[in-house]
Amino acid sequence: MRTAYEIVKGHYDANDRRDMDGMLADIAADCRWTEMDGFPCAGTYVGPQEIFKNVFVALGEQFDGYTFTLERLLDAGDDVIAIGDYTATHKKTGKPFRARVVHVWGVAGDKIRRFEQFTDTLRVSEAMR
Template sequence: MNAPENIALVRHFYASKAAPEVFQEVMDPELVWDITPGFPGGGVYHGPESVGRDFFGPLLENFDDFHPVGEEYFADGEGHVFVLGHYHTVSKRGATADARFMHIWTVRDGKLAKLQQVSDSLVVDRVING
């Protein structure tokens, strides 16, 4: 895939608000999900099942709404897509916030194979814990 196709793939994922069926459609079976330390659930996860169960499962227990919003997209010729954006969050207690992120995606064979995330974890923590 070329850079515009790679960006379109990532945009599709964000446009779905990370819907589970789209997640399954676009993620590589060998997915590596690298979340910055300090972010809730920060760590490295391997495979879509682990990401869903071990990362999103505990994270989403804290939110009525949590989804990525891509704002700017850039790609290189090496299969990377760089996204600047924010997580839109609404906690179970009704607190809302938008926490900025930078995502670096690696696309392989038309699938999202790796995510490296950097985010404002303090904003997310305050939404959860007050």
């Protein structure tokens, strides 16, 4: 059985390859995925299909080159903490941004069960205005 760290690292490895199927592969059907209040796709979404539509598709519709760059991945047993940066350019304004971000993951039974994002929503909002 893979560790929580290995499962989350696999998600980020798939992200680096731009492999959406790989990114969604270990997300449980009941996973609660929370994007921070003030973020363009703020809310809590349950399951891979809702996450895909309300997060990944939504960000792709609003931004060009949306990227998460992982700086550190911290192993806390069944929880994993990722620290990094978001970068993108807003399609309508043409303004780029860079925002620090922390992702908090919860893994159980070899599946991702929880995700919560903490980011500098001001930087994203400034690019959208």
